[in-house]
Amino acid sequence: MKEGANEHHGHGGLDSIRERLRVFAAERQWEQFHTPKNLASALVVEAAELLEPFQWLNHGTKTELGADMYMAVKHEMADVLSYLVMLADKLEIDLVSATHEKITLNALKYPVDKVKGDARKYSDY
Amino acid sequence: MKEGANEHHGHGGLDSIRERLRVFAAERQWEQFHTPKNLASALVVEAAELLEPFQWLNHGTKTELGADMYMAVKHEMADVLSYLVMLADKLEIDLVSATHEKITLNALKYPVDKVKGDARKYSDY
Amino acid sequence: MKEGANEHHGHGGLDSIRERLRVFAAERQWEQFHTPKNLASALVVEAAELLEPFQWLNHGTKTELGADMYMAVKHEMADVLSYLVMLADKLEIDLVSATHEKITLNALKYPVDKVKGDARKYSDY
Amino acid sequence: MKEGANEHHGHGGLDSIRERLRVFAAERQWEQFHTPKNLASALVVEAAELLEPFQWLNHGTKTELGADMYMAVKHEMADVLSYLVMLADKLEIDLVSATHEKITLNALKYPVDKVKGDARKYSDY
Numbered sequence: 001m002k003e004g005a006n007e008h009h010g011h012g013g014l015d016s017i018r019e020r021l022r023v024f025a026a027e028r029q030w031e032q033f034h035t036p037k038n039l040a041s042a043l044v045v046e047a048a049e050l051l052e053p054f055q056w057l058n059h060g061t062k063t064e065l066g067a068d069m070y071m072a073v074k075h076e077m078a079d080v081l082s083y084l085v086m087l088a089d090k091l092e093i094d095l096v097s098a099t100h101e102k103i104t105l106n107a108l109k110y111p112v113d114k115v116k117g118d119a120r121k122y123s124d125y
Numbered sequence: 126m127k128e129g130a131n132e133h134h135g136h137g138g139l140d141s142i143r144e145r146l147r148v149f150a151a152e153r154q155w156e157q158f159h160t161p162k163n164l165a166s167a168l169v170v171e172a173a174e175l176l177e178p179f180q181w182l183n184h185g186t187k188t189e190l191g192a193d194m195y196m197a198v199k200h201e202m203a204d205v206l207s208y209l210v211m212l213a214d215k216l217e218i219d220l221v222s223a224t225h226e227k228i229t230l231n232a233l234k235y236p237v238d239k240v241k242g243d244a245r246k247y248s249d250y
Numbered sequence: 251m252k253e254g255a256n257e258h259h260g261h262g263g264l265d266s267i268r269e270r271l272r273v274f275a276a277e278r279q280w281e282q283f284h285t286p287k288n289l290a291s292a293l294v295v296e297a298a299e300l301l302e303p304f305q306w307l308n309h310g311t312k313t314e315l316g317a318d319m320y321m322a323v324k325h326e327m328a329d330v331l332s333y334l335v336m337l338a339d340k341l342e343i344d345l346v347s348a349t350h351e352k353i354t355l356n357a358l359k360y361p362v363d364k365v366k367g368d369a370r371k372y373s374d375y
Numbered sequence: 376m377k378e379g380a381n382e383h384h385g386h387g388g389l390d391s392i393r394e395r396l397r398v399f400a401a402e403r404q405w406e407q408f409h410t411p412k413n414l415a416s417a418l419v420v421e422a423a424e425l426l427e428p429f430q431w432l433n434h435g436t437k438t439e440l441g442a443d444m445y446m447a448v449k450h451e452m453a454d455v456l457s458y459l460v461m462l463a464d465k466l467e468i469d470l471v472s473a474t475h476e477k478i479t480l481n482a483l484k485y486p487v488d489k490v491k492g493d494a495r496k497y498s499d500y
Binding site: 013014016017020021024027028029030032033035036037038040041043044047048050051054057058059060061062065070073074075077078079080081082084087088091092093095096098099100101102103105106107110112115116117119122 | 138157161168175190195204221241244
Binding site: 033038048056 | 408413417419420422423424426429430431
């Protein structure tokens with residue numbers, strides 16, 4: 001790519017991440033560890049690290065987090081996305097399509113008139 | 126890309142997801158539940174649901190998963206991405222930029238000549 | 251305590267659980283799946299299922315949970331403890347001793363006069 | 376109790392942990408952070424830290440872990456048990472009874488003749 005700072009935000013945001021992660025793992029000979037099962041494990045580990053800064057806070061707004069935790073959160077979110085992209089790559093899943101498909105299914109599962117303002121129905125309890 | 130069914134894969138794949146999720150939550154009056162802390166909790170719950178089909182398998186390849194588990198995995202990945210996009214939206218984080226930034230940091234943290242083929246150094250143990 | 255229905259609460263509460271879980275797995279020929287890695291995966295899956303009922307609540311008190319979620323929480327806690335006991339069994343760890351050891355270490359790590367009333371120091375941020 | 380080193384292993388192993396954790400939190404004025412929801416969040420964070428050392432390993436046996444990771448695993452298991460005991464304390468749940476109850480339910484849910492040697496039925500897929 002040659003377009004400089006904007007390259008990451010252009011066409012194929014997730015594609016450019018996938019490409020860099022493929023090179024990253026290949027250079028380190030880490031593909032051997034990247035079974036789908038292991039990537040799913042690593043993903044939940046990162047998701048929990050993302051939750052950690054929030055665990056004793058009230059709501060976890062940007063202000064409540066403060067600069068250090070905000071940065072930590074940003075980087076943990078990046079780790080989650082990285083493992084998600086790597087797992088999708090291994091399993092040949094188009095993340096963006098799958099997500100649009102799931103949102104459509106959720107719209108059927110949670111009809112507006114039945115769940116409006118109600119967290120309990122939201123959670124199947 | 127120009128139009129129709131392919132629109133989700135073009136420029137702004139995550140942007141189109143973010144827009145749909147905003148509408149989805151607004152219609153159901155669920156924004157009140159979507160504090161960053163709650164979204165981070167929901168994200169780890171979905172990440173664990175993503176891990177569940179893999180838990181007793183050897184490697185979790187597409188073949189080993191089978192069609193039903195593969196579909197379940199795909200939808201759980203969609204849920205993880207949805208919460209990640211919602212959390213990024215609340216915290217005003219550009220996910221793709223943050224991930225490129227983190228990959229660059231990881232390249233410095235794990236120099237090829239020190240970690241090549243070595244999972245142990247990879248994990249800080 | 252002497253006998254019958256109360257036996258589970260007497261000497262060796264965790265021992266009696268471990269014994270039942272050994273029999274349970276052996277009868278079903280599930281030991282083959284119970285590698286430490288798989289048990290640790292199953293444990294985090296159950297821990298996330300335990301978090302799920304709380305995810306949209308304010309504090310998750312008994313009253314706020316309500317009867318159905320309270321029962322679900324109770325059973326998920328049981329699942330977490332079961333996997334913890336099974337993992338400890340495989341790795342030959344005495345859970346109660348290990349926990350007393352860790353509490354002693356934590357008392358040194360978090361001196362009362364440095365962390366009193368402060369969640370932030372508690373979390374290493 | 377007066378018997379010294381054995382006190383932790385005698386009657387009420389979890390009771391002695393609960394008592395120490397109550398004092399630990401009270402001394403640090405941390406009870407204010409220990410809502411059931413927050414404790415459930417902290418528990419899943421620790422469960423994921425417990426999974427982390429296993430994530431790139433094959434089976435995670437004691438030998439494969441090595442001494443450092445084994446110690447880390449032991450301490451993370453202690454953290455999981457601590458939060459489980461604290462959550463049970465807040466919600467007035469008898470962990471050992473609840474676990475025996477759940478094992479009895481699982482025996483009905485997974486009849487030996489239907490799931491023998493079969494991980495797939497085990498996982499509801």
